[in-house]
Amino acid sequence: MDALLIELTAAVYLIAAGSLFLYLFRGNVASRLPAALLLAGFAVHSVALSRLFVSQGFAAVALMGDALLFNSWLMVGIYLLIHLKYRLTVLGGIIAPLAFLMTFAAFAVNRGATEVPPGFQTFWLPLHVTLAFLGNAVFALAFGVSLIYLLQERHLKHKKLTLVMKRFPPLESLDRLNYKLLMWGFPLMTLGILTGSLWAGIHWGDYWSWDPRQISSAIVWLLYGTLLHGRITAGLRGKKAALLTMVGFCVVLGYFLWGDAIFPSRHGGRFE
Secondary structure (H helix, E strand, C coil), X not given: CCHHHHHHHHHHHHHHHHHHHHHHHCCXXXXXXXXXXXXXXHHHHHHHHHHHHHHHHHHHHCCHHHHHHHHHHHHHHHHHHHHHHHCCHHHHHHHHHHHHHHHHHHHHCCCCCCCCCHHHCCCHHHHHHHHHHHHHHHHHHHHHHXXXXXXXXXXXXXXXXXXXXXXXXXXXXXXXXXXXXXXXXHHHHHHHHHHHHHHHHHHHCCCXXXXXXXXXXXXHHHHHHHHHHHHHHCCCCHHHHHHHHHHHHHHHHHHHHXXXXXXXXXXXXXXX
């Protein structure tokens, strides 16, 4: 990991987060500045990851520190794509701090001398990890949209129209975007689980070994699947849908950050 580039990435994300909060709470900050700063951070982030992939190959997504960098890169990249269409500057107020924390946390992770065995350095590794992390990144954005929805709904309910609320999109637009993100995130997560199971079957001989990460993924998959089914067939929307979306991502993030420390698994660097 190129420490200097990652430090610069984290610093730019932090500055972007600061500019976003100024934009939300002060009316004299240019609306395009936060997105421009996030784009600059994403560019530096891309260079850092490129150097990492060149030096480590497939193994550059297997360990926790590298995984945090890759996951945050996908999250910021997808946000920038969404921002091009929806101009959701306010969503960057959630994504920028989260990206900063994830890149900064990469330094705190003790990678030690762990190395990925040669048998794991196959095309299955980037395929499985990319699909799974794409799903996580989309769900992170759905979490942000849901949080904005709940804040907006609460203020409208109490008839408090502050400067911040004026910068928030309408509730209907947020609800539709949440639905679209779920429609993209769920298939990506499904493909991530399937490719992981196929790879496990090829490498270990067991497609499903009740690994703690597999169990947590199955729980989140069922939760998001039930939520999406409710939205499609039962008209589930609004506040309930937003809350369930946030619960699902909290489970994803919680296990991603702390699960392997509490329930050691092959995903936590134990590749045997």
